[in-house]
Amino acid sequence: MGIGNVSERRDEAPQVGVTSVILALGPADGGARRRLWLPLVRRVREPFLGAWALPGGPLRAGRSLERSAYETLASTTDLHPGYLEQLYTFGDPERSHGGVPMVSICYWALVGQVDVASLEPKHNVAWFAEDALPELAFDHRRIVDYAIWRLRHRLDMPKVVRELVGGTFTLRELHAVSEAVEGHPIDLANFRRRTLASGMLEETGEHRRVGRQRPAALYRFRADVAPADDGALPQGFDAGDLSRIAAHAADERTAGGHDGHPDAIAALTTDVRP
Missing domain, CATH: 1.10.10.10 (Winged helix-like DNA-binding domain superfamily/Winged helix DNA-binding domain)
Incomplete structure (x- = not known):
């Protein structure tokens, strides 16, 4: 079944998806300052066909937000994140560019130090330096900027x-x-x-x-040093928490079953496979 014209789509109830910013510290290049890198996915559908975007996917029944974010990480890179934190929820009605209205619950993750040049290409994913990003689809540049701002405010943790x-x-x-x-x-x-x-x-x-x-x-x-954070920002998940999330995901995959992206939610989510 189609999803109607632009006016009808704008009147639809918003779909909910999870989008992730995955940050890694790249090696020093010829003595230059080290840089943050992140993977992007080339879109294979309209809107913004062929443009680069953050990885994301729909929020599926029976999965926590953190589990959905972790699966986005796993589908994008074989690296294992050591830290995951909810960033913000983006839901401006115009961000879908005429598609079904979309609310994106965004996470940011750290995967440590990475020799980006040694990473094997995976599907339609490529790594970019934070200060040399291409033009991004939707409001994803705003999401990246907010994730880096959050990381800067985590340097006391x-x-x-x-x-x-x-x-x-x-x-x-x-x-x-x-x-x-x-x-x-x-x-x-x-x-x-x-x-x-x-x-x-x-x-x-x-x-x-x-x-x-x-x-x-x-x-x-020092083991006895508490972060200076006053509680204004949420605390994230560390490697131990993420290992448990990964174990639950592996158990479910063993049991069988994995659904694809629903067409109605495709506007602002980015499957890594063409």
């Missing part, structure tokens, strides 16, 4: 930063992560002084040599 820098790190490595997330150079001396004064780190007693530099002290986040 050890469980978030550890996904990008690891369990132990030098101050220079932590500085490189902060520059990548903030998107601009940060004075190293001021960064070192401010970071050590924060009281969030402790020395491990070990050292690491990076390149030709002399061995540098290794630090870690």
